[in-house]
Structures are given as C-alpha cells and as structure tokens.
Amino acid sequence: xNQGNADHALSFITDxxxxxxxxxxxxxxxxxxxxxxxxxxxxQLMDACLHSFQGEVTGEVIHKIVLQIFEIDLDNASLLTExxxxxxxxxxxxxxxxxxxxxxxSSMLPRHVLDSQLAAHGKLRTxxxxxxxxxxxxxxxxxxxxxxEKARISLFSKGQWIVQQDHDLFVVYTGEGDVDVKVYPTxxxxxxxxxxxxxxxxxxALNSLGYHIDEETNGFYYADAEGQAVPDAFKGxxxxxxxxxxxxxxxxx
Numbered sequence: 001x002n003q004g005n006a007d008h009a010l011s012f013i014t015d016x017x018x019x020x021x022x023x024x025x026x027x028x029x030x031x032x033x034x035x036x037x038x039x040x041x042x043x044q045l046m047d048a049c050l051h052s053f054q055g056e057v058t059g060e061v062i063h064k065i066v067l068q069i070f071e072i073d074l075d076n077a078s079l080l081t082e083x084x085x086x087x088x089x090x091x092x093x094x095x096x097x098x099x100x101x102x103x104x105x106s107s108m109l110p111r112h113v114l115d116s117q118l119a120a121h122g123k124l125r126t127x128x129x130x131x132x133x134x135x136x137x138x139x140x141x142x143x144x145x146x147x148x149e150k151a152r153i154s155l156f157s158k159g160q161w162i163v164q165q166d167h168d169l170f171v172v173y174t175g176e177g178d179v180d181v182k183v184y185p186t187x188x189x190x191x192x193x194x195x196x197x198x199x200x201x202x203x204x205a206l207n208s209l210g211y212h213i214d215e216e217t218n219g220f221y222y223a224d225a226e227g228q229a230v231p232d233a234f235k236g237x238x239x240x241x242x243x244x245x246x247x248x249x250x251x252x253x
Contacts, residue, residue, distance in 0.1 A: 047126070075109050079138060170189065170198070183220050185219065
C-alpha cells in the first residue's frame with residue numbers, strides 16, 4: 001500500500017471510529033475524540049469502526065481495518081491446516097465471484113478466503129465475530145494481541161512483528177506455522193538489569209512448560225514433538241508466565 005492509500009485508509013477508519021464515539025459524546029470536540037481514541041485498545045477501535053461502517057463488510061474491508069489498526073498484513077497469513085478443508089468447502093459451495101476452484105484455492109489471498117467465509121456464514125459484521133473467524137482460519141488472535149499493547153512483550157508471529165515497542169522487556173518469537181516458540185530478553189532488558197538472560201523465576205516457569213535453554217538468544221526454546229502448531233492454551237500459559245515475572249520483578253524497569 002503506497003503512502004497516499006495508507007493515509008486515505010487511516011482517515012476512513014478514524015472517521016468511522018469518530019462516528020461511533022459521537023453517538024455517546026455528541027458534543028465532543030475533535031481534541032476530545034482524539035483523547036478518547038487514545039484511551040481505547042485496538043480491539044475496541046476495531047469494534048467502533050465496524051459499528052458505524054455503512055457498506056458491506058468484505059475481505060478487503062477487514063484486511064484494511066486490521067492493517068491500519070493492528071499493523072498486521074493478513075495477506076501474509078497462512079490458513080491453519082484444520083481450517084483449510086472447511087474454508088475450501090465453503091468457497092466451493094458459495095462459488096463466489098472470485099471463481100474459486102480447488103486447484104487455485106491455495107494461491108488465493110487471505111482477503112479472498114475471507115469473502116468466501118463471509119458468504120458462507122451470513123456476512124459477519126461485528127468485531128468479536130470477525131476476530132473469532134480470523135483466529136479460527138489463520139491463528140491470528142487479535143484479542144490476545146490487543147491485550148499485549150501495554151504488557152511490554154514483543155511478539156513476532158506469522159512472519160511479521162505483531163507487537164513491538166522500544167521499552168519492551170521480553171520477546172516471544174514464533175516460527176513458521178507456529179510449530180516452535182522462542183522466549184528471550186530484549187536488549188533494553190539486558191541493558192537495564194545487567195543480566196545475561198531471563199530472570200530465574202521465568203526460567204523455572206518456562207522449563208515447567210517444556211521449554212529448553214536456547215544459548216543463541218540467551219532465552220528458552222520450545223518445539224512441538226509432532227511438528228504441530230502450538231495451541232492457544234500453551235501460548236496463553238507462556239504469556240501468563242512472562243507477565244507474572246514482569247509484575248513481580250520488572251515493574252520498576
């Protein structure tokens with residue numbers, strides 16, 4: 001997306017969010033609307049945008065909203081193995097204008113896969129409904145990502161940085177297909193603490209989950225023995241262990 005298109009998309013999304021906010025704040029000034037937006041997390045911004053959106057919610061629209069609000073390009077996402085058969089069946093049943101065929105399905109852009117899913121499931125419109133669909137299809141959990149905004153944890157997944165801030169303390173790095181995970185300290189953490197790796201309590205917590213020392217990153221590494229994608233529950237346990245360490249011993253950093 002070139003800069004002109006990106007600016008237009010951002011303006012369009014901001015306008016949609018403002019329309020939702022003015023329903024509750026009819027007398028709000030532009031500055032007050034800006035302040036309210038800054039207090040909302042990304043999932044809330046997505047919900048507000050979709051709430052006031054007047055057109056048809058298509059794969060293109062969802063792609064644009066997720067790209068602008070979450071800075072995640074869904075076209076880089078891959079269908080989960082379990083979701084691929086269902087998505088293919090939906091595409092064949094609906095025979096969308098994309099002209100989907102089994103032979104060409106694997107080369108479809110994710111935004112076009114979304115079109116076939118929307119047609120099959122009655123044109124989902126709300127933020128929660130769409131986020132559930134994205135997680136089921138691509139393993140992109142936008143609710144979990146939204147909750148990480150101020151957690152000081154960088155997240156790399158689906159071949160791109162999902163969350164990354166200058167003062168983050170730890171990195172969760174998932175490989176292709178989410179079959180392996182690395183947890184390691186950021187350069188900021190190492191600089192501020194003078195430590196050479198993860199805190200002891202976090203090392204113990206990760207070890208109990210099945211992680212092993214990864215000397216290359218001064219962190220810990222986990223890979224599924226059968227080459228399957230790491231389930232959401234395991235990711236949640238990993239994030240929970242990291243956040244517990246941040247609360248208990250890193251809040252001063």
